[in-house]
Amino acid sequence: GSPIGTxxxxxxMFVGGLAALLLQTLHPLAMAGVAEHSSYIDDPLGRLSRTGxxxxxxxxxxxxxxxxxxxxxxxxxxxxxxxxxxxxxxxxGDADLVTWVHVTEVSNFLRAHQRFTPFPVRGDRADRYLxxxxxxxxxxxxxDVPRSRVAVRAYLRRVRPQLAAGDQAREAVSFLTRPMRGRxxxxxxxxxxxxxxxxxxxxxxxxxxxxxxxxxxx
Numbered sequence: 001g002s003p004i005g006t007x008x009x010x011x012x013m014f015v016g017g018l019a020a021l022l023l024q025t026l027h028p029l030a031m032a033g034v035a036e037h038s039s040y041i042d043d044p045l046g047r048l049s050r051t052g053x054x055x056x057x058x059x060x061x062x063x064x065x066x067x068x069x070x071x072x073x074x075x076x077x078x079x080x081x082x083x084x085x086x087x088x089x090x091x092x093g094d095a096d097l098v099t100w101v102h103v104t105e106v107s108n109f110l111r112a113h114q115r116f117t118p119f120p121v122r123g124d125r126a127d128r129y130l131x132x133x134x135x136x137x138x139x140x141x142x143x144d145v146p147r148s149r150v151a152v153r154a155y156l157r158r159v160r161p162q163l164a165a166g167d168q169a170r171e172a173v174s175f176l177t178r179p180m181r182g183r184x185x186x187x188x189x190x191x192x193x194x195x196x197x198x199x200x201x202x203x204x205x206x207x208x209x210x211x212x213x214x215x216x217x218x
Contacts, residue, residue, distance in 0.1 A: 022173060
């Protein structure tokens, strides 16, 4: 009956998760980590499954399960480090990057839930969702994690000057939005993928769509 259980139990999570991935590409350091250490192009469903397992385990699992998943992700983050195309070093365990990924996810999970669910979590319960989810980000190493809708909006305004749509971002967005083609691809799945993509693009803030050259869906 908690806001987390309600939001994460809805099928709109698929759309919110995809919108989060699109928005995440705009942070050059976060995108560099994904481009250089992730198998999202070769194994997109595997990466999605691993992310889904983490969200599901920390939402519905026991405290022991959640702690084990958080410890696993922190170990993985320690190995994801390098130098971005602009010459800056990055580390997936950096507090700022952990907070960025968290905010893009929870804000879009909530936006998708509110847009596509008949009786969504709103008002104080929406703030409670963000407040409780912040615990996970903090356990992963995030700092100054926004805990309300007002705080999320302020955070996104504050971080916007750091964002850019570089080559790695555009390659990732092109991959995520590319229609499913090829021998054996079910045309119904292709059509469904198109609907989900357009729904995800529609969740993005206007400034993010403009940076990624994504037209607003009709």
